[in-house]
Amino acid sequence: MRPVVLGLQGTVDYLIEWDGATIEALADEYAVAVGELAAPGSVVDERSLLVTLLSFLASGRGGERHAASSEVVERFAARFRTEVALGGTSVRAALLLRRLGVPSLLHLVSRDDTVRRLLPAECASISSATEDTLDPHLIVQYREGDGARIGEVAIVAPSANRVIVADDPPASALRLAPELGDRVAEAGVFLVSGFNTIQDEGVLRERLREIREVIARMPEGGVVVYEDAGFHDQRFAPLVSRALADVVDVFGMNEDELQARRGRTLDLLDVSAVAAAVEEMKAELGQATLVVHTRHWTVVAGERAASFAAAADAGNAAAGARYLYGDDIGDAHVSSVAARERQPAARAFAAELERRLGRRARCLPAFDLHPDRPTTIGLGDTFVGGFIAELAREDAP
Known part of the structure; x- marks a missing residue:
């Protein structure tokens, strides 16, 4: 099994589910108008956070936004029943890898008693943090049909998704631990993520320079995976x-x-629209293999598409297991999803997309799952965990 290093940051998440009654009461209190949802501004206070959430809900989209302070996040979360959990792409991937029996090493940029309490002892980590800090990420989960009445208008989610709002200075600084390069020099798989919260262009350029130096130390045959996020x-x-x-x-x-x-905005089952977006994105990336994972399908595009197709489908099954069963999933849950039928519309879409994109692309239809209470938080992170678990277990592509 190839050694796995997962970076570059983790979070403490405040998870809340959509509560239409509380949202409506807040909308009344702040006199929110439907017209404001078309172009929400920055999240500077509780009112603007509410407008942002309603805007996302109305579109069925998910995403991330920066808040002016953690106090805004804390105040809003206090109005709801809140679950505290560890998050971030690398951390959720590590938690899944642990349940799948794949060891990994985490790189963190912040620590506090919550992290020490919730991070399992089996999840080894290094950190650039020099003091304890807590800057929670608010994650609001909503399901298809969730909504609220704003004045005389009913706002209803057309599909399930989640919204993340945070002010996280350690993540915005994204300092690298001095020993990261040495650990990557011994790795077989290295996950890079977490640049999306950086607020300063100079800091971003410096961290990108530093991570290129770290990546240069990867052994021959190692695989470097970058996972994007909502900037x-x-x-x-x-x-x-x-x-x-x-x-x-x-x-x-x-x-x-x-x-x-x-x-x-894309219709995810419109072959022409998706093919154009994938080809544009692939042209921007050059030699890197593009992997786009969605609720309906995962596409792998590039010269090495066939090499990464099995890992992509393992990611599909892992994300599907979380969607169906929730957080505490293992090999049995993932295997049960992998044995299920694929979405019929996605099967037809995948065949046509592969025809359009040619031999340098593979498209894997998502599984046909219909839980009463789907989990929408952490699906992308779980996809990444399943993808990396497969890479760790297989020979280098």
Whole structure:
């Protein structure tokens, strides 16, 4: 089994489910108007946070936004029943890998008593943190049909998703631990993620320079996976693409991130629209293999698409297991999902997309799952965990 290093940051998450009655009461208290949802501004207080959430809900999209302070997050979360958990792409991937029997090493940028209490002892970690800090990420989960009445208008979610809001200075600084390079030099798989919360362009450019130096120490045959996220400042996304496309093997993203990067909304079952977006994204990335994972399908595009197809389908099954069964999943849950039928519309879509994109693309339909209470938080992170677990277990592509 190949050694796995997962970076670059973790979070303490405040998880809340949609509560229409509380949301409606807040909307009345703050006199929110439906017209405000079309173009929400920055999250500077509780009212603007509420407008942002309602805007996402109305579109059925998910994403991330920067808050002016952690106090805004804490105040809003206090109005709901809140579950505290550890999150971030690398941490959720590590937690899944642990349940699948795959060891890994986490790189963290912050610690506190919550992290020490919730991170299992089997999840080894290094950290750049020099003091304890707690800056929670608010994650609001909503399901298809959830909504609220704003004045005389009913706002209803057309599909399930989640929204993340946070002010996290350690994540925005994203300092690297001095020993990261030495640990990556012994790795077989290295996950890079977490640039999306950086607020300062100078800091971002410096961290990208540093991570390129770390990646250069990967052993021959190792696989570097970059996983995208919702950028708090979308202008920074192309900087990351340009800096990493020539040094990572896989450049991954979900449906919301693909749409944000292409600057338009996509019908995920429209072959022409998706093919155009994938081809545009692939042209931007050059040699890196593009992996886009969505609720309906996962596409792998690039010269090495066939090499990463099995890992992508393992990610599909892992994410499907979380969607169906929730957080505490293991090999049996993932295997049970992998044995299920695929979404009929996604099967037809996948066949046509592969025909359009040619031999350098594979499209894996998602599984046909219909839980009464689906889990929408952490699906992309769980996809990444399943993807990396498969890479760790197989020979180098």
